[in-house]
Amino acid sequence: MSKILIRGAKVLGGEPQDVLIDGETIAEVGTGLSAEGATVVEADGQVLLPGLVDLHTHLREPGREDSETVLTGTRAAASGGYTSVFAMANTHPVADTAGVVEQVWRLGKESGYCDVQPIGAVTVGLEGKKLAELGAMHDSAAGVTVFSDDGKCVDDAVIMRRALEYVKAFGGVVAQHAQEPRLTEGAQMNEGIVSAELGLGGWPAVAEESIIARDVLLAEHVGSRVHICHLSTAGSVEIVRWAKSRGIDVTAEVTPHHLLLTDELVRSYNPVYKVNPPLRTEKDVLALREALADGTIDIVATDHAPHPHEDKDCEWAAAAMGMVGLETALSVVQQTMVETGLLDWAGVADRMSFAPARIGRATGHGRPVSAGEPANLTLVDPAYRGVVDPADFASRSRNTPYEGRELPGRVTHTFLRGRATVVDGKLA
Structure with a gap:
């Protein structure tokens, strides 16, 4: 699996940091991390959660x-x-x-x-x-x-x-x-x-x-x-x-x-x-x-x-x-x-x-965003505003109470053990 660098994300809503994923784990968390050999995800203004x-x-x-x-x-x-x-x-x-x-x-x-x-x-x-x-x-x-x-x-x-x-x-x-x-x-x-x-x-x-x-x-x-x-x-x-x-x-x-x-x-x-x-x-x-x-x-x-x-x-x-x-x-x-x-x-x-x-007791989940932990991560854009359209759902059913309602935030990326399952808001 290739390396992924999430750059400038607010980890748990805090100060912007870079998070380097290498394979299935988080390799490093810090500022100014090298992007050499990594796919870069620009996350300015976004919040990174477990x-x-x-x-x-x-x-x-x-x-x-x-x-x-x-x-x-x-x-x-x-x-x-x-x-x-x-x-x-x-x-x-x-x-x-x-x-x-x-x-x-x-x-x-x-x-x-x-x-x-x-x-x-x-x-x-x-x-x-x-x-x-x-x-x-x-x-x-x-x-x-x-x-x-x-x-x-x-x-x-x-x-x-x-x-x-x-x-x-x-x-x-x-x-x-x-x-x-x-x-x-x-x-x-x-x-x-x-x-x-x-x-x-x-x-x-x-x-x-x-x-x-x-x-x-x-x-x-x-x-x-x-x-x-x-x-x-x-x-x-x-x-x-x-x-x-x-x-x-x-x-x-x-x-x-x-x-x-x-x-x-x-x-x-x-x-x-x-x-x-x-x-x-x-x-x-x-x-x-x-x-x-x-x-x-x-x-x-x-x-x-x-x-x-x-x-x-x-x-x-x-x-x-x-x-x-x-x-x-x-x-x-x-x-x-x-x-x-x-x-x-x-x-x-x-x-x-x-x-x-x-x-x-979900093994490997709900872990800190820190080096050595499994790279199970969610990146969300809190500034996004959008109207709920059930036609866009991945679920087979559409029985949502929010159809036509404007809600904040959008998941832009989801990573399961370092593999992107969602990229730019779309299923990988």
């Missing part, structure tokens, strides 16, 4: 290749600046055995656009009745460390306790989709003023908060790790903050759409805004931003949920829940967190690379 890591991606393969494949999903990830993604288990068949997780893992290796780490199901078939083969998935070639029934809540407290006890043996983590099913039967959107006015079934905040409260207590009792998926309410923030103050080993994520969008958008009845958990209120959005800034919420995760056109272009009640997010996540975080002064670029690197890599 490659982004997404702890919550739906790649749909096997079984729903009409929505996304591992190849198209990892192309979308690279376009968004990601070098590693964790693929959720709600595929067809469910990723609840060593055989299925190894299939996803191998497809990721074949794609070449970013590393794919499968997430194993907590229960067989996501049915919440019997623990899946957690140990076998961990011992497989895929080396699964994160387990989740995402899309469904592990609502049985005994099953959840057993899962926490099991993964403790090898340092794994259970990622919970916090949704009390009895409290959300027939729910279509956030429960509140807007749902009452629209006549849509309400999704109360307590359905999320009650599960989080139970699970942090279970994690404390067992002495195990629990991760809260797509936290969405101000009340959930307070519970996680309380749990951390007690020393409970809990981490939490927020999605970009919950940092920006509110339930007021549902007044359009456009199913592109239908998501699980639902868009909440402005009060919730502000609480989530503050919690991400102060570290109560550890990471940003996309919950990239692709759906084919026919599953979204229908009446609200029949539409599938979910939004694509890999290609817009960094831009939304720049708008909601950087441009509001809540985070600097070093904070973005922590919430979108260092911390998710640490939680998921």
Whole structure:
């Protein structure tokens, strides 16, 4: 592999520096580095970050290749600046055995656009009745460390306790989709003023908060790790903050759409805004931003949920829940967190690379931009402004809530172990 010199980039938003990549690693970081024998990337005014890591991606393969494949999903990830993604288990068949997780893992290796780490199901078939083969998935070639029934809540407290006890043996983590099913039967959107006015079934905040409260207590009792998926309410923030103050080993994520969008958008009845958990209120959005800034919420995760056109272009009640997010996540975080002064670029690197890599144990990712480290890097132009056009997406699906919206920032280059997967904003 040839040498690459990234010249004049603001490493983590700091002073401009040169970064020399030699093969798969960063050879040198400094000023005035020699460009002899190297391909030069002029990065004046751009910010260099460690490659982004997404702890919550739906790649749909096997079984729903009409929505996304591992190849198209990892192309979308690279376009968004990601070098590693964790693929959720709600595929067809469910990723609840060593055989299925190894299939996803191998497809990721074949794609070449970013590393794919499968997430194993907590229960067989996501049915919440019997623990899946957690140990076998961990011992497989895929080396699964994160387990989740995402899309469904592990609502049985005994099953959840057993899962926490099991993964403790090898340092794994259970990622919970916090949704009390009895409290959300027939729910279509956030429960509140807007749902009452629209006549849509309400999704109360307590359905999320009650599960989080139970699970942090279970994690404390067992002495195990629990991760809260797509936290969405101000009340959930307070519970996680309380749990951390007690020393409970809990981490939490927020999605970009919950940092920006509110339930007021549902007044359009456009199913592109239908998501699980639902868009909440402005009060919730502000609480989530503050919690991400102060570290109560550890990471940003996309919950990239692709759906084919026919599953979204229908009446609200029949539409599938979910939004694509890999290609817009960094831009939304720049708008909601950087441009509001809540985070600097070093904070973005922590919430979108260092911390998710640490939680998921993504080897070689979320590492400092320094000599000797793997050259997994993302170069972003923060001065760019552009209108989102889903026709430009690398993802197979187009269900974005940002179509026609102007967002800041653009990923110009992504490097996976020194190989450019994105060059000048286009897939290599």
